[in-house]
Amino acid sequence: MKKDALNIYDIAEMAKVSIATVSRVVNGSEKVSEATRKKVLAVIDEVGYTPNVFAQGLGLKTMHTVGILVPTIADHYMASAVAYLEKELMKYGYDCILSCSGFEAEGKLAKTDMLLSKHIDSLIFVGSTYAGDGSDESVTDYIRNAAKRVPVFIINGDINGENVYATVSGDEEAVYEAAKQLIAGGRRNIIFITDSRSYSSNQKRKGYERAMKEAGLDTENGTVYVENDFHAVRDALTELGGTYDGVISANDNIAVGVVKYAVSKGLSIPEDIEIIGYNNSMLAMASTPEITSIDNHTADVCRDTVERIMHVLDEDGDTPAQKIAVKCDLIPRETTVRR
Amino acid sequence: MKKDALNIYDIAEMAKVSIATVSRVVNGSEKVSEATRKKVLAVIDEVGYTPNVFAQGLGLKTMHTVGILVPTIADHYMASAVAYLEKELMKYGYDCILSCSGFEAEGKLAKTDMLLSKHIDSLIFVGSTYAGDGSDESVTDYIRNAAKRVPVFIINGDINGENVYATVSGDEEAVYEAAKQLIAGGRRNIIFITDSRSYSSNQKRKGYERAMKEAGLDTENGTVYVENDFHAVRDALTELGGTYDGVISANDNIAVGVVKYAVSKGLSIPEDIEIIGYNNSMLAMASTPEITSIDNHTADVCRDTVERIMHVLDEDGDTPAQKIAVKCDLIPRETTVRR
Numbered sequence: 001m002k003k004d005a006l007n008i009y010d011i012a013e014m015a016k017v018s019i020a021t022v023s024r025v026v027n028g029s030e031k032v033s034e035a036t037r038k039k040v041l042a043v044i045d046e047v048g049y050t051p052n053v054f055a056q057g058l059g060l061k062t063m064h065t066v067g068i069l070v071p072t073i074a075d076h077y078m079a080s081a082v083a084y085l086e087k088e089l090m091k092y093g094y095d096c097i098l099s100c101s102g103f104e105a106e107g108k109l110a111k112t113d114m115l116l117s118k119h120i121d122s123l124i125f126v127g128s129t130y131a132g133d134g135s136d137e138s139v140t141d142y143i144r145n146a147a148k149r150v151p152v153f154i155i156n157g158d159i160n161g162e163n164v165y166a167t168v169s170g171d172e173e174a175v176y177e178a179a180k181q182l183i184a185g186g187r188r189n190i191i192f193i194t195d196s197r198s199y200s201s202n203q204k205r206k207g208y209e210r211a212m213k214e215a216g217l218d219t220e221n222g223t224v225y226v227e228n229d230f231h232a233v234r235d236a237l238t239e240l241g242g243t244y245d246g247v248i249s250a251n252d253n254i255a256v257g258v259v260k261y262a263v264s265k266g267l268s269i270p271e272d273i274e275i276i277g278y279n280n281s282m283l284a285m286a287s288t289p290e291i292t293s294i295d296n297h298t299a300d301v302c303r304d305t306v307e308r309i310m311h312v313l314d315e316d317g318d319t320p321a322q323k324i325a326v327k328c329d330l331i332p333r334e335t336t337v338r339r
Numbered sequence: 340m341k342k343d344a345l346n347i348y349d350i351a352e353m354a355k356v357s358i359a360t361v362s363r364v365v366n367g368s369e370k371v372s373e374a375t376r377k378k379v380l381a382v383i384d385e386v387g388y389t390p391n392v393f394a395q396g397l398g399l400k401t402m403h404t405v406g407i408l409v410p411t412i413a414d415h416y417m418a419s420a421v422a423y424l425e426k427e428l429m430k431y432g433y434d435c436i437l438s439c440s441g442f443e444a445e446g447k448l449a450k451t452d453m454l455l456s457k458h459i460d461s462l463i464f465v466g467s468t469y470a471g472d473g474s475d476e477s478v479t480d481y482i483r484n485a486a487k488r489v490p491v492f493i494i495n496g497d498i499n500g501e502n503v504y505a506t507v508s509g510d511e512e513a514v515y516e517a518a519k520q521l522i523a524g525g526r527r528n529i530i531f532i533t534d535s536r537s538y539s540s541n542q543k544r545k546g547y548e549r550a551m552k553e554a555g556l557d558t559e560n561g562t563v564y565v566e567n568d569f570h571a572v573r574d575a576l577t578e579l580g581g582t583y584d585g586v587i588s589a590n591d592n593i594a595v596g597v598v599k600y601a602v603s604k605g606l607s608i609p610e611d612i613e614i615i616g617y618n619n620s621m622l623a624m625a626s627t628p629e630i631t632s633i634d635n636h637t638a639d640v641c642r643d644t645v646e647r648i649m650h651v652l653d654e655d656g657d658t659p660a661q662k663i664a665v666k667c668d669l670i671p672r673e674t675t676v677r678r
Contacts, residue, residue: 074422083413098437286595286625
C-alpha cells in the first residue's frame with residue numbers, strides 16, 4: 001500500500017457518511033440506498049486512487065472471509081472461541097481464516113498484516129493480550145491501523161478507536177464476587193494466581209484485592225505469578241510453602257495445577273481448600289474433582305460478535321455498539337463448598 | 340478454474356520433470372537449475388494458458404503461506420498439532436492460515452477450495468477423518484484434486500496420490516501392544532472405546548482385537564461407540580452395566596470420561612480398572628489420576644511434515660518419501676499398574 005493511500009476515514013469524511021456505510025458500499029451490500037452508494041463511489045472515483053482493500057471491494061465482490069487472530073491456538077480457551085466464531089460465521093456464509101501471533105508486539109503486527117493481505121472483510125482479535133496492559137496506548141496502534149482497512153473486533157479486550165468494536169468481560173466484578181463468597185464462607189488465606197500481566201489479568205487481580213481489602217484481609221503477597229503449566233503451578237505453590245484455604249486462578253489451566261498441588265499435599269477439596277478457575281473450559285470439567293469456574297460466556301460473546309460484524313458489513317441503519325460488557329457467572333462444581 | 344485448465348501434472352509431463360520441480364519453478368525457488376527453470380517456463384509459455392495457481396506463481400513470487408485444514412479446532416489434539424505446525428513453519432519464514440471443515444464431505448471440499456483460493460504454497464490436512472474409512476477411494480478425490488494445485492500433506496492419514504505426502508501413525512501396533520500389556524498383567528475384561536469409524540479408529544480397533552484373539556479372549560461386544568463428551572462416556576458405560584478391568588480409549592477425551600465412570604462407581608484406579616488414553620494430550624495430564632496414554636509424537640510428526648514441505652517447495656534434488664510411518668509409544672502414568 002502506498003504511504004499516501006487514502007483510507008476509509010478520508011472517503012467517509014469526503015462523502016459525509018459513516019465508515020460503516022463506506023464499508024457496506026465497498027462490500028457490495030444491497031441494503032445501502034442507491035443514492036448513498038452513488039455518492040460514495042463518486043468520491044472514490046473523484047480521488048482517483050484506491051488502496052488495495054478498495055480495489056478489491058470496488059468489484060463489489062466480498063470474499064466472505066473473516067480473519068481471526070489468536071496469540072496461541074494451543075490454549076483451550078482460544079481454541080474454543082475460534083470454534084464458536086467459525087460456527088457462527090458459517091451461518092452467514094462466511095469462511096474464516098486463522099493465524100496465531102504469539103504474545104509479542106512483532107508477531108501481532110506481522111500476522112495482522114498477513115491476514116489483511118488475504119482479502120478479508122473483517123478482523124477479529126481474540127484475547128486480552130491484544131489490548132496491552134493499559135499503560136501505553138501506542139502499543140495498540142496496530143489495531144487502529146488495521147481498522148482503517150476493515151472493521152475490527154476485539155474479544156475480551158478494551159480498545160478505543162474508529163471502526164474498532166470491543167467486547168469487554170466483567171472480570172474485575174466476577175473475581176470480586178467470587179472472592180467475597182470465599183470470604184463469607186470463612187476463608188481467610190486466599191490467593192490469586194495468574195500467568196499474565198495483561199489487562200484482563202490485572203482486572204481480575206483488582207477484583208480479588210478489592211474483596212480482600214473490604215474484609216480487612218492482607219493482599220501484600222496475595223498475587224502469585226506462575227508459568228502456565230500444571231506441574232509448574234503445583235511445584236510453585238509447594239515451594240512457596242504457605243497455607244491457603246482459598247485459591248482463585250486466572251484460568252482453568254492454572255486451577256488444574258492448583259488441584260494437583262492440593263492432592264499432592266493430601267488436602268481435602270473443598271473442605272481444606274477451595275479452588276476457583278476461570279473460563280469454564282473443558283479443562284475445568286476434565287479435572288477430578290471437577291473445578292468451579294467463572295464462565296465468561298464465550299459462546300454468547302462469539303455469537304454476539306459475529307452478529308455485530310454482519311451488522312457492520314451487510315446491514316443498513318445504525319452501527320452496533322462499539323463496546324459491549326459481558327457479565328460473568330460463577331459455575332459451582334466440586335472444588336467449592338455449596339452454600 | 341476452467342474445466343479444461345492444464346494442471347501441474349500436464350506441465351510436468353510435457354516438461355519431462357517431476358511435479359515437485361514444476362512446483363519449485365512456479366514458487367520461484369532459486370535452487371532449480373536455470374536450464375530446468377527455462378524448460379518448465381517454456382512449456383507453460385507454449386501451452387498459452389495458466390490456471391490460477393500458476394498465474395500467481397509465474398510472478399515467481401511465493402506468498403510463503405501454508406494452508407492447514409482440521410475438522411475442528413475445539414479438539415485439543417488438533418489444536419496442539421496446529422500450534423506445532425505454525426511454530427515450525429515460522430522458522431522457515433512461512434505463515435499459515437487455518438480453516439475448520441467439520442467431519443462431513445461437503446465441508447471438507449468447500450474449505451479445501453477456500454484455502455486454495457488464498458494463494459497458499461502447500462496444504463496440510465490434519466487428522467485421519469480426511470482419509471475416510473478406507474472402504475471407498477473416491478471419497479478422497481478432493482485431496483488428489485487439491486494436489487494438482489499445490490503439494491498436499493496428510494497428518495495421520497493414509498492416502499495415495501501424486502503430489503500427496505502422508506504420515507501414518509502406527510495405531511494398530513500401538514493398541515495391540517497396549518492390550519497385550521494389560522492381558523499380561525492379568526486383565527481379562529478389556530474393552531476398546533471410540534467415538535469414530537475413521538481409518539485411524541478402525542486401525543486401533545484391529546490392534547485391540549488382534550491382541551484379544553491371540554489370548555483367546557472374546558471381542559464380540561468389546562468395542563463400544565460413544566459420543567465424544569466426558570459425561571456422555573461416563574453415562575454410557577454406567578448404562579452398559581458391564582464389569583471391566585481394562586479400558587483402551589481412542590483418544591484422551593474419552594479416557595477422561597472413563598476415569599469419571601470409574602470414580603463414580605467407586606472403583607480404584609489402577610487396582611480395579613486400568614485405563615489407557617490416546618494422543619498423550621494435555622487432557623491426559625489434567626486428569627487426576629493422570630492418564631497413561633499412547634503418544635503418537637505430534638510434535639515430531641509436525642516438525643517432520645514441515646521439513647518435507649520445505650524440501651518439496653524450496654530444495655533441489657530428490658523429493659521426500661511420500662509415506663512415513665510413525666511408531667507410537669505408551670507413556671505410563673497413574674491409570675495403569677507399573678510392571
